[in-house]
Amino acid sequence: MKNFNIDKIVRPHLLSLVTYDAVNPPDLLSQKSGIPENEIIKLNGNENPYGASPKAIESLNQAQVHLYPDPDQIRIRKAISAYTGLPIDNIVAGAGADEIIDLIFRIFISPGDSILDCSPTFGMYSFCAKIAGANVKFAERDSNYDLNIEEIEKNIDSSTKLIFITSPNNPTGNLVSYDHITYLLEKDILLVVDEAYFEFAKSSVQNLVLEHPNLIVLRTMSKWAGLAGLRVGYGLMHSSATKYLMEIKPPYNVNVSAEAALLASFEDIEFLQKNVDKIIVGRNWMNVELNKINGLTAYPSSGNYILCEFTENHCKTVFGELEENGIFVRKFHTERLKNSFRISIGTETQNQKVLKTIQKAMNNE
Ligand SMILES: Cc1ncc(COP(=O)(O)O)c(C=O)c1O
Structure with missing residues (x-):
């Protein structure tokens, strides 16, 4: 039937469903930002920066x-x-x-x-x-x-x-x-x-x-x-x-x-554990350094990520600055987290770049 209306048979409550806000892959981030894919620092999905075994x-x-x-x-x-x-x-x-x-x-x-x-x-x-x-x-x-x-x-x-x-x-x-x-x-x-x-x-x-x-x-x-x-x-x-x-x-x-x-x-647990340990060290270091920045609270974390909460309108500015530098973090749309974003812990070099970029954006350098 050529004019079959698929909407008519969808379970009615799904017609207005707000979909899950999934993270984009690096090639799409690259396309959207104009930054070459190999320069993208993807810290929005709590993935492992050291990869698989x-x-x-x-x-x-x-x-x-x-x-x-x-x-x-x-x-x-x-x-x-x-x-x-x-x-x-x-x-x-x-x-x-x-x-x-x-x-x-x-x-x-x-x-x-x-x-x-x-x-x-x-x-x-x-x-x-x-x-x-x-x-x-x-x-x-x-x-x-x-x-x-x-x-x-x-x-x-x-x-x-x-x-x-x-x-x-x-x-x-x-x-x-x-x-x-x-x-x-x-x-x-x-x-x-x-x-x-x-x-x-x-x-x-x-x-x-x-x-x-x-x-x-x-x-x-x-x-x-x-x-x-x-x-x-x-x-x-x-x-x-x-x-x-x-x-x-x-x-x-x-x-x-x-x-x-x-x-x-x-x-290969031993190999993977070493990477987990590096991420934990990076997380703890990032937490201390981020909390030195005025206007930013980094919450203590037991995961491979840190929630950062900003005063005033800093969140949007810093998010934008990170994006311009090819660094993608996770932001939220709820009222409670509107001044916060979550950074996944990266490699040591990535963490340093993230920190420097945030410090600069917050005029804390
Ligand atoms: C709390 C929590 N549960 C489950 C998942 C999904 O894990 P998986 O990749 O195994 O589907 C995630 C992924 O970010 C998560 O943060």
Whole structure:
């Protein structure tokens, strides 16, 4: 039918959906800014500036790309089991942690259910909730961006099925206390603790999944292992939840290249750990140096990024100055973060250039 109107059959609530604000790749940033691609410093996606393990890159040549991957993810789950110490019955891998988030919505959330988002936080939860037709309730974090338990309690009602807790939180960088998590686990609600930045924080609640069927812990290979482009992450959960995720996920959700690179990365932890350590050193150095600048607050971070908050209208000016120098950081559109941006930690040279550019823009040189 030539004049078929596709809009007519779209689920009505999706017609006005505000889409996820994803980051652009370097070639597009180059095109938009007119700065050569090899001069772009991309610090807007919390990617790993040192890249993947050479063993992971090499493994891509051996991947049997003409065959479908193992739908049971046995090799992947065994490797994650060895890494985390949890049995494979408690592990499900996905095309990034993003896919596990999406799966959680597809399995547990019906239109009209509510989810609780501890804002400001990672945008995928509310984005997926809106696609699912769920209500998103926002329990605003306190002035230090810590969880506000009172706000959370106030926003819980009989329709609340799911609470997302990000630790360390993106974009604010702070960890959630173990006590807050154990307190929330006592509720009759599914709790997803997103530990995408675990390797930079070394703090986890993964040991709680064996005894708490209402806990799912998310992890990713995108950050510490530098595999963001291959899309592979995983969830750690009670075996009663694993069953549903394994049954409902697309059968071949983690592709063979991602599998090969994940296995090779776990064979090269020492190399990857050295890069994680360099990022942590860079993060701590940046935090001290940024806080020396008048008019700028750099929040303490346990991730591979730092949230910078500016006084007056400095944020826009500094953002513009960074862009003119080919440095791309993450800005936000919410009222609370309108004077802030998030910088991913780069290599030592990149960090120095970022710092110099900000100092100059703030007349602090
Ligand atoms: C808190 C958090 N969770 C999940 C993700 C997505 O991870 P993945 O690349 O594995 O989909 C990100 C990516 O930035 C993140 O910041």
